[in-house]
Amino acid sequence: MGIRVDLRGISYTYPGSKSEAVKNVSVTLRSGMCYGVTGPNGSGKTTLLKIISLLYKPTRGHVLYDVSDPWRSDITSYRRRVVYVHEKPLMVRGSVLDNLALGLRIRGYNGDQIKERIERIVAKLDLSSLLDRSARDLSAGQRQLVAIARALVLDPDVIALDEPYSNLDFRKRKRLSRVVNELRGKGKLVVISSHDIGLLVSLCDYIIYLEDGGIVLEGPAGEVYRELLSEH
Amino acid sequence: MEPIQNIVLRSLTISGTATLLAALWSLPLAYLLASSRRFRPLVYFFEALVGIPTVLVGLLLYLLLSRNGPLGFLELLYTPQAIIIGEALLITPLITAVSYQVMLTGLSYYRELALTLGASDRQAALLVFRETLPSLISSVVMGFSRAVGELGVALIVGGNIKGYTRTMTTSIALATAMGEYEAAVKLGLVLTAIAVGVSLVVRLVRREWASE
Ligand SMILES: Nc1ncnc2c1ncn2[C@@H]1O[C@H](COP(=O)(O)OP(=O)(O)OP(=O)(O)O)[C@@H](O)[C@H]1O
Ligand SMILES: [Mg+2]
Numbered sequence: 001m002g003i004r005v006d007l008r009g010i011s012y013t014y015p016g017s018k019s020e021a022v023k024n025v026s027v028t029l030r031s032g033m034c035y036g037v038t039g040p041n042g043s044g045k046t047t048l049l050k051i052i053s054l055l056y057k058p059t060r061g062h063v064l065y066d067v068s069d070p071w072r073s074d075i076t077s078y079r080r081r082v083v084y085v086h087e088k089p090l091m092v093r094g095s096v097l098d099n100l101a102l103g104l105r106i107r108g109y110n111g112d113q114i115k116e117r118i119e120r121i122v123a124k125l126d127l128s129s130l131l132d133r134s135a136r137d138l139s140a141g142q143r144q145l146v147a148i149a150r151a152l153v154l155d156p157d158v159i160a161l162d163e164p165y166s167n168l169d170f171r172k173r174k175r176l177s178r179v180v181n182e183l184r185g186k187g188k189l190v191v192i193s194s195h196d197i198g199l200l201v202s203l204c205d206y207i208i209y210l211e212d213g214g215i216v217l218e219g220p221a222g223e224v225y226r227e228l229l230s231e232h
Numbered sequence: 233m234e235p236i237q238n239i240v241l242r243s244l245t246i247s248g249t250a251t252l253l254a255a256l257w258s259l260p261l262a263y264l265l266a267s268s269r270r271f272r273p274l275v276y277f278f279e280a281l282v283g284i285p286t287v288l289v290g291l292l293l294y295l296l297l298s299r300n301g302p303l304g305f306l307e308l309l310y311t312p313q314a315i316i317i318g319e320a321l322l323i324t325p326l327i328t329a330v331s332y333q334v335m336l337t338g339l340s341y342y343r344e345l346a347l348t349l350g351a352s353d354r355q356a357a358l359l360v361f362r363e364t365l366p367s368l369i370s371s372v373v374m375g376f377s378r379a380v381g382e383l384g385v386a387l388i389v390g391g392n393i394k395g396y397t398r399t400m401t402t403s404i405a406l407a408t409a410m411g412e413y414e415a416a417v418k419l420g421l422v423l424t425a426i427a428v429g430v431s432l433v434v435r436l437v438r439r440e441w442a443s444e
Contacts, residue, residue, distance in 0.1 A: 015269055055347055080350035090345050092363055103349030154350065 002031025002187045003066060003157045005052060010061035012047050021047040023213040029191065031157065034184050036200030037193040039210035045193040049160040052191055053084035080107065082158035087166060089147030091135035096146050099135045103154045117153045124179060125149050141167035159183060160191045165199060177203055201225045233415055234394055240422055243399040246312050247380040250319035255372045258327035266335035275332055281325035286384030293318045293389050310391035318385035323375035330371035338364040366438045373434050377427050
């Protein structure tokens with residue numbers, strides 16, 4: 001049985017801000033599916049992804065993981081089922097390898113388990129040449145890929161990627177798309193934000209189009225695409 | 233004149249102790265300020281006090297510690313302890329304000345990173361601390377530099393007693409007043425060398441850390 005994430009009328013207001021960055025969003029996300037979130041700059045994509053990933057607590061409405069509200073329960077245990085990869089990811093001091101091991105160490109895995117899990121992901125994302133490099137010296141695209149790998153080694157049920165393609169070259173994009181498809185095939189729930197609607201349509205099952213914090217258009221990828229085309 | 237190395241050693245001990253003391257409360261305080269927006273007004277207060285004149289701190293502490301003052305019974309006036317307390321208070325706003333900024337950034341970025349990787353609150357705080365440590369050390373060292381180079385507190389509540397509360401800065405003031413310019417310049421150079429040396433060490437530590 002896969003996971004289901006239910007957003008029920010959620011809104012989010014940043015502390016100290018007057019307006020809502022996300023407004024009254026309701027949508028159900030299911031495992032084995034890829035969701036594409038798109039919309040203009042400042043429309044609330046990042047905020048929405050962070051709510052889904054349990055980083056922000058909605059100021060109104062509820063997030064449900066299956067039938068329970070993580071915010072009313074042990075939030076850390078729910079956070080261990082979901083990862084969020086920042087559009088401009090941070091690296092901690094140390095090598096790429098140290099960074100890849102960070103989440104596993106936090107979860108108390110031992111050295112052998114850490115090594116095994118990292119090896120698998122490194123092969124998939126072709127990162128072996130970077131392992132010993134200082135993580136803070138990486139280029140933007142390399143960082144992004146390392147951050148994605150750092151999240152995927154945790155084998156989460158829910159994966160939220162914020163503009164994961166923005167700095168990747170053509171080859172890396174193809175590689176990432178393959179990985180995303182594989183995750184979906186394994187029954188993971190993937191959420192990707194991007195400005196590239198064409199890419200989302202080709203990769204995802206369902207598209208959510210945000211404007212000003214609210215959903216203005218949503219539906220199966222093909223339908224949303226046709227609708228957007230006919231608008232212009 | 234007292235041997236110069238005694239004065240230097242005493243100065244370093246007093247200011248070093250004051251710095252450790254100030255760090256002991258300033259760092260947790262900075263963490264508290266950075267962790268909630270409710271405390272924002274306090275931040276402005278500490279930021280405003282960063283440049284507080286050293287003589288003013290000396291004067292206030294003098295009034296507190298003098299025989300008829302509210303804390304007179306402690307009999308701390310004209311002791312090294314009085315200078316330590318005064319310098320610790322003097323650099324508290326500086327260390328607090330600078331490490332507040334460091335922790336604010338650390339909290340908003342590293343805390344979130346830790347949470348995305350499934351950290352508990354305690355683990356997240358630990359990661360924030362680990363990643364901001366070099367900058368926190370710099371802020372503490374800045375405090376030390378201010379403490380070791382200040383005159384007002386040491387003179388007013390220390391009293392420049394030979395062999396007891398005489399520090400580098402009070403010696404310089406005294407030597408200058410007595411026309412012993414050579415001794416004054418010598419101590420001045422030592423003081424400068426300490427300031428430069430400390431900042432070099434900090435640089436090295438940070439670089440070592442960054443490339444680790
Ligand atoms: N830390 C913050 N404090 C206050 N307001 C914020 C903060 N972060 C974002 N906002 C506001 O929330 C709204 C949504 O921002 P968000 O980052 O979710 O947009 P986005 O769709 O991801 O934009 P982009 O395409 O530029 O990444 C914007 O109006 C933004 O100004
Ligand atoms: Mg964004």
